[in-house]
Amino acid sequence: MNEDSLVPVLDVTNFSVDYGYGDDAVRAVSDVSFSLGRSQVLGVAGESGSGKSTLVYGLTRLLRAPGVITSGEVTLHLAGERNGEAFNVLTASEDELRQVRWSQVSIVMQSALNALNPLRRVGKEFDEVLRRHDRTSSKTARQERAIELLALVGLAADRLQRFPHELSGGQRQRVMIAMALALRPELVIMDEPTTALDVVTQREIVSELYELRQKLGFAMIFITHDLSLLVELADEIMVMYAGEIVERAPAVELHGAPRHPYTLGLMNSFPPLQGDRVRMTGIPGSPPNLKSPPGGCAFHPRCPSAHDRCRTQAPPLVAIEDGHRSVACWLHDSSSTEVVPVSLSRRAASRIGQGA
């Protein structure tokens, strides 16, 4: 994109999360490392139970008990008044976290629309946040800002006088997105913000988010299981399986030429809008039980290209193709003698352009 994207907002290294304690612990996210540049959009995709939500709730330390962060570093590079400060999320105290939340990082959850207090008008919620953030602000200034925020998500100013039950689900979700942006955070996390909504509203909200990002320049982590949605919105996509990153690549390349069999399977699970009718294949089987994950590569029992090595050794996430994308699959190991299926090989790259 631009130089800005080289400055990181978020650095995550070797991040792991367990559910449960001691001997009962189940590893839900294991050894995840990634970094997110300023005003970049990172999409996280994967099936239910692949650890997408656990990852971002863990990063923000919002995970409920019995979730426990068991390893790693999470560094947030603050902006605004605290420009340049490296904030260590995992060692921060509750007070320090509170200061960073919302003003630097905000999150929109899956069912965020239920977080509005049914007895309060929408305007009151905005007013409260803005007042808390800047006590010297005048009431009219706050109201103007609230109107401005609603306009950002395409809602009319009169919605401020409404109660939550007077708004539709889509409108309420937009209100929540507007609220997440109220304090101009550097990083906005969206956890399936559109899942509860119909496709039309979903589409509108996604295109609004795209425009907002262009306008306001915040970085975003967007979680969904709908890969095609991500391709339009995200700069880069990270695909998760059984708590691990299996592939990370620029969105267009990932869509046009997946390298991991799981990514290919995910993409084949959504019908293309154009082109011939094809039979959907999907991915056979179901996600592994994390209590007793299969040995070797977690995906091997469902993988059409699995070979002996996959059953014994877990593939590391390694950079391929000049390091601008990475994949955790033995097929792409330099020492591998396996025949890479055409759909996963470099030759498939010619599909870029058609795919997007």
Next chain:
Amino acid sequence: MRSMRVPRSPKVLVGLCILGIFILLTLIGPWIAPYDPNDTSFVPNLRPSWQHLFGTTTLGQDVISQLLVGCRVTMVVGFIAGTLATIISLVVGLAAGYIGGRTDEGLSLLSNVFLAIPGLPLLIVINSYLPAGEQANPLVVGLVIALTGWAWGARVLRAQTMSLRDRDFVEAARIIGESRWRIMLGEIGPNLLPIIAASFLFTILYSVGVYTTLAFLGLTNVATWNWGTMLYWAQTNNAALANEWWWLAPPGIAIALVGTSLALINFGIDEFINPRLRAAGLTARQRRRVGMARRPRLGFTPVQRSEVRKKGASS
């Protein structure tokens, strides 16, 4: 498919142990009592000794025999009253909360009336109308106590039922045409269990307290032995003035212990019944074993490095 497991919390275990001892004494107390509690043939005012573990009274009676014999009536009245009051409050609370409308208005009015009337004077009045023979009948006394003690539980259950009534799973059950009874007992009932259990425990405690009070005031048959009549006789014979602590203390401590055990058990009930809490609940000892310094809190996920974990496990 609820798997019952042994509660691991030390609080609950201690509570269950104490209550278990008292229930055992309720069953076998009169048999293991060393003497007849009415026997006045001993030397009066003896301090505790091997002959008379808790000493003797001014009337020359053995205190521990009275305590052991009196345990049965006190506990039986407590449990009968607690059970009856919980049943009444469950029926009234569920019906008022779920059916609503006129039913709710009527039942709420009734429970408000019972809440507003001071319990003890009402009990004294009812009790004084009982035939003298019935005053010693634990079932009748338990019923009378239950009549004055159900209203609080009914209000709490009504409130919770009303909040559950509009939940999606209840509405779904209504839409598919489940009967009112099935919804109340099958869908809402199990969700009320923590409240029912807590109210049951505290109603038992209330009943033991009220029964003892009635007996202490001399309003039950003072010839039957329970912890209240023990205190009644101690009081009328000026045990406190004569500094005969061994006469006053045992029934008082026994009541306090029963109360403590019920309160301790109550700590564990939520964790025991609520599956979510059961998964997330960690006792202080378990936390120490896995090396976690603080209780996990919402919005502050604990960080537990594996090195620390190993250290915690080995030490």
